[in-house]
Amino acid sequence: MTVAAARPPGGPGAEMPAAQAAVLARYDELAALLAGMDDRPGADPGLTAEAAPVLLHEARLLDAGRFEDWLEGWTSDAVLWLPLSAQAHPGTDQSLLLDDRRRLAERVDWRREPSAWGQHPPSRTTRVVGSIEAWAAADGLVARSSLLIDEYRHGRHQALAGYQIHELVGDGLRRRTKILVVPALGTGVRNPSFLL
Amino acid sequence: MTADSGTAPADFDYLVQPHRVHRRIYTDPQIFELEMTRVFAASWCYVGHESEIPAPGDFRTTTLGLRPVLMTRGRDGAVNVLLNRCTHRGTVLAAEASGCAKRFVCPYHGWTFAPDGQLVAIPFPADHAVEDHSTLSLGRLATATYRGFVFATLNAEPEPLDCWLGEAREAFDAIVDRHPGGDIAVMGSPHLLEFVGNWKLSWDNAADGLHATFAHESYNTLGEMVDTETVLARDPGTTPMVSKALRNGHMVVDQRPGIPQGPWATMRRVPYREPLENALIDAGDESLLDLATGSMINLSLFPNLLFVGNQLLVIEPVAVDRTRLQLWLTSAPGAPPEIDLLRLRVDEDFVNFGTPDDLDMFERVQRGLSIPEMEWIDMSRGLPDSAAPDGDATIYGPITSEAPQRRYLAHYAKLMTTPTATRAL
Incomplete structure (x- = not known):
């Protein structure tokens, strides 16, 4: 089901403003990218090799707390989405977060606020990226990879696992889309504000 | 199926004073255990909302004072809040967070319950000593709704929900x-x-x-x-x-x-x-x-x-x-x-x-x-x-x-x- 088709604003026959239609189309695009991942064929070896250093670099920046540098790697129409399940749709289901470029920047500001107690002192994280696969996409590639995140904070430890989907575009393979699926979000995790 | 919630393990006049409370009410496992009955089982608790189970057979699971419970929509359209526990050996019946089921079949020995909790089938019934299946229905909680919000309690004599909300x-x-x-x-x-x-x-x-x-x-x-x-x-x-x-x-x-x-x-x-x-x-x-x-x-x-x-x-x-x-x-x-x-x-x-x-x-x-x-x-x-x-x-x-x-x-x-x-x- 697509939001754009199922929920025409203003009732049947009403024409949706273009800006609003674009939002719903982006939501549908995100849901389709997530839902269709398991149907993809085996990966393209060349594109997989191209994607790997970009994914590993991102993981290194996040583990190092280099959030401003990380922010540079996003396009202006970027979306970071953390759904609560692999069946979710951003227009009908709660998400842990769905950030546009503006909220991504706010998130980096928040991480720098000394009174953001949920991340001060900050989580120490170690990301392990594996099982990288990539396929051709318009203006770039789509990559899927597995992710282990080990978090240590306040003398306590939690380990989460999941997978991430990246849409990387342009010559610099900048992040236009990132979807991070962490199944434990559906069963109960401690303060997940380290997840990016 | 009546439980006496026992004697208090602590002097609550001392632990909860008008201007201060004692750390023990946050740290004592015995007090926690008593809370699960005297507070959570004895009060009305929110279980879910009617809109989550619109059709007959729809269900959702949660806990009430640690007890696994099941909110269902019966074939008659009524909302039930049941203990999510097979009356045979105690197996939790529904392991999913939510879903739709015509019947709840216990995965252990096949006892089968309707969404309203009635026991409707036991495999090989000729072998079974209990003839009156009505005594083996799922445990049921007193249930009431306010504006579509479903509340339930195990209190044997609950105050009416409207009065409790006050x-x-x-x-x-x-x-x-x-x-x-x-x-x-x-x-x-x-x-x-x-x-x-x-x-x-x-x-x-x-x-x-x-x-x-x-x-x-x-x-x-x-x-x-x-x-x-x-x-x-x-x-x-x-x-x-x-x-x-x-x-x-x-x-x-x-x-x-x-x-x-x-x-x-x-x-x-x-x-x-x-x-x-x-x-x-x-x-x-x-x-x-x-x-x-x-x-x-x-x-x-x-x-x-x-x-x-x-x-x-x-x-x-x-x-x-x-x-x-x-x-x-x-x-x-x-x-x-x-x-x-x-x-x-x-x-x-x-x-x-x-x-x-x-x-x-x-x-x-x-x-x-x-x-x-x-x-x-x-x-x-x-x-x-x-x-x-x-x-x-x-x-x-x-x-x-x-x-x-x-x-x-x-x-x-x-x-x-x-x-x-x-x-x-």
């Missing part, structure tokens, strides 16, 4: 009635957040008007960066916002008097706000934008339901020092679809930039309360309370008053010292 109905109605047609629904798939702390820490926080200034300073700073005065950024010493301590431990913080410009003006620019907002304005529905954010009434129904923003926050105790929070998002089926689309992004705002601070405070407090030599938690702010002669009337105070905490804890102490028979029907 003065809280005014805020409850205001929260529901702001939705066009009084039509409010609950979306599936909650956030599930856990903290290493006692469940009462989240209750203490629910009507705490002072913490917003300190614990949520970073949230307010994000607002200041874009010239938005968040609802939490108001001076708690001078704001005309009101806190209320109600009977039965219920609490209200009414923020409406402190935000004359209305709820929507307190929100930062959430992702994709402008296209959806403009669509509503162009359609002449600008006045509905307030629906995209909360009612600005924080209503807490003791012991397990908080209305915060457009969320239902359900408090699920796991252990004396472990709590799970279920954060459900409500929708407005009678409003234009832009409202729910905006709600989804508004919902994430505090979950990301406010809730982590609360979770951190709860865990810090639990660690601090581990110190045996420091016994007391001060709750004297705003004393003396102006209690009415009958002791039952609402106590009003500024939002810096700790009257709501004092009053819910007095109710808590009363429950903990009252042996109450609990039973499954």
Whole structure:
């Protein structure tokens, strides 16, 4: 089901403003990218090799707390989405977060606020990226990879696992889309504000 | 199926005093165990919303004082709240969070139950000594609904739900009635957040008007960066916002008097706000934008339901020092679809930039309360309370008053010292 088709604003026959239609189309695009991942064929070896250093670099920046540098790697129409399940749709289901470029920047500001107690002192994280696969996409590639995140904070430890989907575009393979699926979000995790 | 909840392991007159409470009520596993019956089984607790189980056979699982329970829609359309336990060997019947089932078949030995809990089949019945299957129905909780919200209790003689809600109905109605047609629904798939702390820490926080200034300073700073005065950024010493301590431990913080410009003006620019907002304005529905954010009434129904923003926050105790929070998002089926689309992004705002601070405070407090030599938690702010002669009337105070905490804890102490028979029907 697509939001754009199922929920025409203003009732049947009403024409949706273009800006609003674009939002719903982006939501549908995100849901389709997530839902269709398991149907993809085996990966393209060349594109997989191209994607790997970009994914590993991102993981290194996040583990190092280099959030401003990380922010540079996003396009202006970027979306970071953390759904609560692999069946979710951003227009009908709660998400842990769905950030546009503006909220991504706010998130980096928040991480720098000394009174953001949920991340001060900050989580120490170690990301392990594996099982990288990539396929051709318009203006770039789509990559899927597995992710282990080990978090240590306040003398306590939690380990989460999941997978991430990246849409990387342009010559610099900048992040236009990132979807991070962490199944434990559906069963109960401690303060997940380290997840990016 | 009647259980006596036993004798109190502690002197609650000593542990819960008018101006201070003892650390033990947050750290003692024996007290926690007694709470699961005297507070959670003996009170009405929120289980779910009718909109989550629209069709016969729809079900959802949760816990009530650690007990696995099952909310179902029967073939007759009635809502049932059942103990999620096969009456044969005790197997939990439904392991999924939600679903639709014509029958619940126990995976262990095949006993089969209808959605209303009736035992409808046992394999190889000729071998079975019990002929009257009606004695082997699933345990059933007393169930009542208010405005579509389903509450249940194991109390053998429960107070009628309307009486138990009492003065809280005014805020409850205001929260529901702001939705066009009084039509409010609950979306599936909650956030599930856990903290290493006692469940009462989240209750203490629910009507705490002072913490917003300190614990949520970073949230307010994000607002200041874009010239938005968040609802939490108001001076708690001078704001005309009101806190209320109600009977039965219920609490209200009414923020409406402190935000004359209305709820929507307190929100930062959430992702994709402008296209959806403009669509509503162009359609002449600008006045509905307030629906995209909360009612600005924080209503807490003791012991397990908080209305915060457009969320239902359900408090699920796991252990004396472990709590799970279920954060459900409500929708407005009678409003234009832009409202729910905006709600989804508004919902994430505090979950990301406010809730982590609360979770951190709860865990810090639990660690601090581990110190045996420091016994007391001060709750004297705003004393003396102006209690009415009958002791039952609402106590009003500024939002810096700790009257709501004092009053819910007095109710808590009363429950903990009252042996109450609990039973499954």
